[in-house]
Amino acid sequence: MTEEKLTELLKSMTRKEKIGQMIQLDGGCFKQNPSEENVTGPLERLGLSKETVQLCGSVLNVMGAEQVVKIQKEYMQKSRLKIPLLFMADIIYGYKTVFPIPLGMGATWNPELVCDAYRMIAAESAADGDMVTFSPPADLIRDARWGRCLEMASEDPFLLSKFSAAMVKGLQNDGKPGKSVASCVKHFAGYSAVQAGREYNTVDMSERNLRQNFFPAYKAAVDAGCELVMTSFNTIDGVPATGNQWLLKKVLREEWGFQGVVITDYAAINELMTHGVAENEYEAAHLAINATVDIDMRTACYGNQLESLIQNGEISDEQIDQACMRILQLKNKLGLFENPYYGCMIKKETLTQSAFQEAALARIVANRSCVLLKNNNVLPIKNHPKIALIGPYADSKDITGLWAVFADREKTVTLRQAMEEHFGKENISCDKGCDFLYDYESLGDFGNIKVSELSAMTEVERKQQEQKALENAQRADIIVMALGEHILQSGEAGSRTDITLPRPQKELLKKIHALGKKTVVVLFNGRPLALKDIEPYCDAILEAWFPGTEGGHSICDILSGDYNPSGRLAVSFPYDVGQEPLFYSQFSTGRPASKNVDRFTSRYIDCPNEAMYPFGFGLSYHSCAYSAPVISQKNMMPDEELTVQVDIQNISDCEGTETVQMYLRDKVGSVVRPILELKDFRQISLKPGEKQTVIFKISEEMLRFYRQDMTWGSEAGTFEVLTGPNSHELQKSEFQLCKK
Numbered sequence: 001m002t003e004e005k006l007t008e009l010l011k012s013m014t015r016k017e018k019i020g021q022m023i024q025l026d027g028g029c030f031k032q033n034p035s036e037e038n039v040t041g042p043l044e045r046l047g048l049s050k051e052t053v054q055l056c057g058s059v060l061n062v063m064g065a066e067q068v069v070k071i072q073k074e075y076m077q078k079s080r081l082k083i084p085l086l087f088m089a090d091i092i093y094g095y096k097t098v099f100p101i102p103l104g105m106g107a108t109w110n111p112e113l114v115c116d117a118y119r120m121i122a123a124e125s126a127a128d129g130d131m132v133t134f135s136p137p138a139d140l141i142r143d144a145r146w147g148r149c150l151e152m153a154s155e156d157p158f159l160l161s162k163f164s165a166a167m168v169k170g171l172q173n174d175g176k177p178g179k180s181v182a183s184c185v186k187h188f189a190g191y192s193a194v195q196a197g198r199e200y201n202t203v204d205m206s207e208r209n210l211r212q213n214f215f216p217a218y219k220a221a222v223d224a225g226c227e228l229v230m231t232s233f234n235t236i237d238g239v240p241a242t243g244n245q246w247l248l249k250k251v252l253r254e255e256w257g258f259q260g261v262v263i264t265d266y267a268a269i270n271e272l273m274t275h276g277v278a279e280n281e282y283e284a285a286h287l288a289i290n291a292t293v294d295i296d297m298r299t300a301c302y303g304n305q306l307e308s309l310i311q312n313g314e315i316s317d318e319q320i321d322q323a324c325m326r327i328l329q330l331k332n333k334l335g336l337f338e339n340p341y342y343g344c345m346i347k348k349e350t351l352t353q354s355a356f357q358e359a360a361l362a363r364i365v366a367n368r369s370c371v372l373l374k375n376n377n378v379l380p381i382k383n384h385p386k387i388a389l390i391g392p393y394a395d396s397k398d399i400t401g402l403w404a405v406f407a408d409r410e411k412t413v414t415l416r417q418a419m420e421e422h423f424g425k426e427n428i429s430c431d432k433g434c435d436f437l438y439d440y441e442s443l444g445d446f447g448n449i450k451v452s453e454l455s456a457m458t459e460v461e462r463k464q465q466e467q468k469a470l471e472n473a474q475r476a477d478i479i480v481m482a483l484g485e486h487i488l489q490s491g492e493a494g495s496r497t498d499i500t501l502p503r504p505q506k507e508l509l510k511k512i513h514a515l516g517k518k519t520v521v522v523l524f525n526g527r528p529l530a531l532k533d534i535e536p537y538c539d540a541i542l543e544a545w546f547p548g549t550e551g552g553h554s555i556c557d558i559l560s561g562d563y564n565p566s567g568r569l570a571v572s573f574p575y576d577v578g579q580e581p582l583f584y585s586q587f588s589t590g591r592p593a594s595k596n597v598d599r600f601t602s603r604y605i606d607c608p609n610e611a612m613y614p615f616g617f618g619l620s621y622h623s624c625a626y627s628a629p630v631i632s633q634k635n636m637m638p639d640e641e642l643t644v645q646v647d648i649q650n651i652s653d654c655e656g657t658e659t660v661q662m663y664l665r666d667k668v669g670s671v672v673r674p675i676l677e678l679k680d681f682r683q684i685s686l687k688p689g690e691k692q693t694v695i696f697k698i699s700e701e702m703l704r705f706y707r708q709d710m711t712w713g714s715e716a717g718t719f720e721v722l723t724g725p726n727s728h729e730l731q732k733s734e735f736q737l738c739k740k
């Protein structure tokens with residue numbers, strides 16, 4: 001439909017119809033058989049009239065082509081102006097075929113590969129009814145206690161920005177009809193900085209920190225063309241994001257030029273009352289519409305209060321028109337006026353064919369997301385020894401992570417299946433050995449997430465399981481333990497104060513280790529873990545995150561040596577939770593800790609400052625030698641570019657992928673500057689003995705920051721260039737940025 005036609009359509013709409021477009025409800029109100037006339041059944045609590053429900057413009061988390069077609073058909077029959085319903089869903093890192101969680105995808109350091117993954121996710125979900133997905137999550141990781149680290153690709157603004165842009169590009173897939181979905185970057189803004197890592201807690205930080213570190217990844221998504229932005233639950237400088245004019249009007253719309261749809265997070269307008277900035281629904285709706293929120297997700301505020309706000313002269317019809325027009329434009333961009341069933345018409349056989357491609361790509365992404373943290377020459381497992389596979393994740397399908405709500409669990413390949421396929425069933429013994437946890441009560445539940453286990457074994461069963469596992473381990477040549485967080489211990493509302501491996505699993509690991517056999521630990525988790533207390537009991541540690549549908553295959557590929565692990569951490573692993581929030585890009589402080597134990601410096605008396613496994617770290621089966629960086633010139637004028645040259649040689653006998661990292665340090669600024677900032681990286685593949693030269697470019701733009709007067713720009717002075725395989729093993733050189 002042309003813009004003119006859209007404008008005519010808008011003019012022909014009643015005020016109620018316009019307000020209806022601004023309401024999003026959950027699928028419950030559409031799933032009942034309309035003939036029962038209980039369409040508002042699940043929503044009576046919401047206080048919305050049946051008429052308002054019928055006018056609502058979008059629905060969340062209704063998937064399945066047949067169901068979407070059925071609901072859309074009935075909806076359109078009742079729609080006076082034939083404005084299609086918009087279907088949105090939480091397809092965060094996979095639909096039926098699930099890829100590794102974003103925290104794992106960040107460890108690939110390969111945005112192009114992740115873009116391809118999201119193209120597949122878009123095609124698979126569009127064909128089954130999705131039109132908008134609430135992805136990419138782009139909240140900068142700051143605290144491992146926060147459960148939603150799971151959904152975020154990194155603690156580094158530069159790297160996270162690369163991934164959020166890649167996810168938008170993949171999802172929106174050049175707007176290919178039926179193979180693309182509109183993306184929705186979230187949660188705007190700063191949600192991951194919740195105090196104490198406690199979910200939904202207060203966020204309070206300087207504007208400088210917000211702009212310098214948290215905004216870039218959201219802005220990268222906006223600049224990549226994402227169609228929607230979702231407001232976060234938290235406050236920004238005392239005002240909840242959902243009612244924050246500075247954040248949504250000034251920054252997002254005026255500074256960044258975002259013209260798309262702003263949607264709230266789940267029932268967030270209601271929460272303006274709970275936060276205490278609105279007395280009632282009327283005031284809550286007033287705050288949100290004045291902040292230019294277009295869609296009210298799952299509350300009655302807009303539906304019941306906007307009309308009164310207009311009649312009382314507190315807001316204008318123009319504000320409603322603007323919001324409604326943005327929603328109509330989104331529907332028009334998706335071609336819904338011409339084809340309200342969107343991708344549902346893709347033939348089923350096409351879906352089946354693509355399923356194999358998706359699985360293949362999911363395996364590659366999972367291969368590259370796993371990070372080898374320790375290896376005392378026990379990996380790869382060669383030949384076909386007797387392997388005892390032990391642990392609650394040994395044969396579990398819960399390896400898709402918390403937000404894989406639509407996962408096809410039948411397709412999920414467990415580690416046991418993959419290892420029996422590869423090493424031969426006769427060489428594998430498999431035992432659960434212990435429960436995930438001793439206490440399942442605190443987990444609560446997560447709506448429709450399928451979980452294979454929510455209760456502990458009896459004491460008798462536990463002893464039997466443990467005994468059987470120990471006996472099998474005794475008979476094996478090598479032991480592989482599949483351990484980790486219960487699926488409900490991370491993800492939304494999954495904050496933990498103890499980020500170590502759950503106790504039953506630690507206790508079993510120690511008993512297994514006492515057998516004196518080679519022990520490999522594979523970890524499944526949705527956050528950085530504190531591994532200090534289990535590391536001594538492991539001869540190798542492979543971080544697998546929640547690797548998704550092909551997780552079993554991808555881990556087995558690494559254990560067997562079929563894939564040489566190339567993953568590098570995109571987040572810091574602490575020795576202890578007491579170090580959180582922990583991230584590599586810290587400031588010097590006035591008394592930086594030194595190698596010698598000087599009491600009066602910035603340090604803990606009971607724990608190192610640094611990460612146990614640092615940002616950028618990961619082992620491989622190959623090893624490389626790095627030269628020091630060679631800079632093209634010592635002095636750089638603002639309009640010049642420097643090059644930085646690094647030679648890397650594979651000094652081992654196996655081919656592998658290396659992620660060469662370049663960091664900068666601005667030695668002196670008008671405000672303190674981090675001791676290290678990732679500015680570029682390059683992934684290269686090296687054959688045994690092969691030597692390659694990587695050349696990075698440094699421009700003046702890369703040196704800019706929010707200066708003391710909050711202007712964005714660089715300052716002349718000395719800069720260090722640091723290059724190497726991770727943020728701890730770096731060699732450096734220096735250059736001067738000269739004044740104009």
Ligand code: GLC
Nearest residue numbers: 060090134186187265266492
């Ligand atoms: C949830 C999450 C958000 C999700 C939304 C819709 O509370 O915060 O990430 O997209 O609600 O399910």
